[in-house]
Amino acid sequence: MPNLFDFLRKLRGIKSREIRLLLLGLDNAGKTTLMKDIASEKDASTETTPTLGFNVKSVKTQGFKLNLWDIGGQRKIRTYWRNYFDNTDVLIFVVDSTDKRRFEEAKLVLTELLDDDKLSGVPVLVYANKQDLVHAATASDVANSLDLVSIENRSWRIQGCSALTGKGVEDGMSWVCREVKEKDKQLAKK
Amino acid sequence: MPLFFPLYFWRLYKWLLRLLTRKCELLRICEGTADLASRTFAVARSLKNSKHKELQSIAWVTPAGQDVIDPDDALNLIIKTKKISTEKHPNFVSSIKPCLLPIIALSALKGDIEKMKFESYLSENDEHEQQLTKLWSLLVPQTELKARFGTHWGTIGFQGKDPATDFRGMGMLGLYCLVYFAEMHSGKARQVLGFSQHPTKGYPLAITSINITQIVYSLLLNSHLDYYLYLKSRGNVPTINDFMEAHCYVMYSFNQFWLDSNPENIMAFSRVRDRYLSELKRRLEERPLTIELSLEDGSS
Numbered sequence: 001m002p003n004l005f006d007f008l009r010k011l012r013g014i015k016s017r018e019i020r021l022l023l024l025g026l027d028n029a030g031k032t033t034l035m036k037d038i039a040s041e042k043d044a045s046t047e048t049t050p051t052l053g054f055n056v057k058s059v060k061t062q063g064f065k066l067n068l069w070d071i072g073g074q075r076k077i078r079t080y081w082r083n084y085f086d087n088t089d090v091l092i093f094v095v096d097s098t099d100k101r102r103f104e105e106a107k108l109v110l111t112e113l114l115d116d117d118k119l120s121g122v123p124v125l126v127y128a129n130k131q132d133l134v135h136a137a138t139a140s141d142v143a144n145s146l147d148l149v150s151i152e153n154r155s156w157r158i159q160g161c162s163a164l165t166g167k168g169v170e171d172g173m174s175w176v177c178r179e180v181k182e183k184d185k186q187l188a189k190k
Numbered sequence: 191m192p193l194f195f196p197l198y199f200w201r202l203y204k205w206l207l208r209l210l211t212r213k214c215e216l217l218r219i220c221e222g223t224a225d226l227a228s229r230t231f232a233v234a235r236s237l238k239n240s241k242h243k244e245l246q247s248i249a250w251v252t253p254a255g256q257d258v259i260d261p262d263d264a265l266n267l268i269i270k271t272k273k274i275s276t277e278k279h280p281n282f283v284s285s286i287k288p289c290l291l292p293i294i295a296l297s298a299l300k301g302d303i304e305k306m307k308f309e310s311y312l313s314e315n316d317e318h319e320q321q322l323t324k325l326w327s328l329l330v331p332q333t334e335l336k337a338r339f340g341t342h343w344g345t346i347g348f349q350g351k352d353p354a355t356d357f358r359g360m361g362m363l364g365l366y367c368l369v370y371f372a373e374m375h376s377g378k379a380r381q382v383l384g385f386s387q388h389p390t391k392g393y394p395l396a397i398t399s400i401n402i403t404q405i406v407y408s409l410l411l412n413s414h415l416d417y418y419l420y421l422k423s424r425g426n427v428p429t430i431n432d433f434m435e436a437h438c439y440v441m442y443s444f445n446q447f448w449l450d451s452n453p454e455n456i457m458a459f460s461r462v463r464d465r466y467l468s469e470l471k472r473r474l475e476e477r478p479l480t481i482e483l484s485l486e487d488g489s490s
Contacts, residue, residue, distance in 0.1 A: 027349040028349070047408070049358065050394075074350070076394070080457050
């Protein structure tokens with residue numbers, strides 16, 4: 001009963017830990033639909049249009065307040081991505097698993113993100129999205145194409161999902177919450 | 191009028207009024223509202239909130255392909271279901287009759303537009319491809335379209351090398367709106383395109399238009415345009431062109447609003463759009479309604 005849990009926390013005046021999540025990826029990867037799915041909005045897929053600028057949403061879950069920043073993936077907008085890097089807890093990188101022609105471009109974009117100082121050490125969750133479509137590459141194919149095994153000095157995870165049906169999305173978000181809890185524990189020890 | 195009551199309060203309120211006046215809501219509307227557009231709007235709202243499914247379906251969306259009810263049949267259905275005595279209330283028929291045609295036509299129009307929205311853009315479909323090339327030649331007639339794929343689509347504001355993916359949520363409706371704007375108001379469309387290409391204050395025209403199609407579409411489906419369309423059609427039928435014109439108007443006036451807001455760059459888009467939208471909604475609720483959602487006045 002997560003609602004009761006949240007209610008009790010509120011009653012005791014405990015503020016939820018805020019998590020800043022950055023949703024990035026190429027245009028048409030499915031970032032906005034994914035965000036709508038995480039925020040459990042009804043019309044998740046049917047009305048999504050290309051994102052101009054960015055969208056922000058807050059969701060309460062598992063005792064956390066997730067602040068989701070969904071930033072447009074268009075090439076021109078990517079130059080502004082860096083303005084949103086500060087204080088990011090987890091980076092969520094979304095890939096359209098059906099668009100194999102653009103895996104290389106996705107890989108370059110991801111590499112550039114991971115090389116940025118502002119994001120150093122930030123855990124990264126890669127969603128291999130659109131798994132509901134028959135010609136989608138599997139999560140492990142996506143991981144290989146993006147060469148995720150070469151990621152160093154941060155934890156990462158690949159998660160197959162369909163933002164359309166919601167399948168796999170929650171598993172990824174659970175990983176995100178575990179990562180943040182783990183990090184907070186380590187900080188507390190120090 | 192307590193417009194924003196939850197439905198059960200609304201029903202309780204109606205029931206009390208019915209007890210007091212001995213008339214059902216439709217009768218009260220038809221006897222008390224002289225102005226045709228207001229009456230049509232009120233009748234439609236009453237039908238939508240009716241507890242009878244058959245009455246609801248007159249005023250909600252009629253899915254494309256489904257039979258559209260004849261206005262006379264609708265009238266008989268209302269009289270029968272609501273047990274209205276036309277002898278006791280001789281003016282009821284003449285009062286409600288002119289409302290029914292626009293209501294039924296608007297429900298059908300919503301269904302037709304919904305269908306276009308759900309029609310995905312397919313590269314295999316020749317007609318779709320033709321519309322896309324037509325859009326190019328209308329917006330940039332001076333430059334020949336050399337290839338179907340490529341970064342040149344960016345000049346008219348698509349995101350990547352293939353415009354097809356940008357149509358996603360709005361389907362062919364998004365493309366039809368763009369083509370209509372570029373074709374019927376070519377002067378204004380190219381003027382807007384010019385502003386949109388500004389190096390810092392610019393915005394990608396095509397995907398902005400698709401976003402605006404989504405705005406106008408959800409205004410339509412959430413009945414924010416009903417009153418306007420009833421007023422404009424004056425007892426006649428609202429048409430697809432009214433929708434297309436509304437899209438053109440919003441494109442044009444949003445462009446002005448964007449420039450006036452003097453945004454730093456494209457990242458201000460959602461903030462500016464939300465402010466524009468709440469202003470637009472406010473104006474649509476004004477009575478008397480002064481907004482004209484159209485660029486049609488010979489000045490284009």
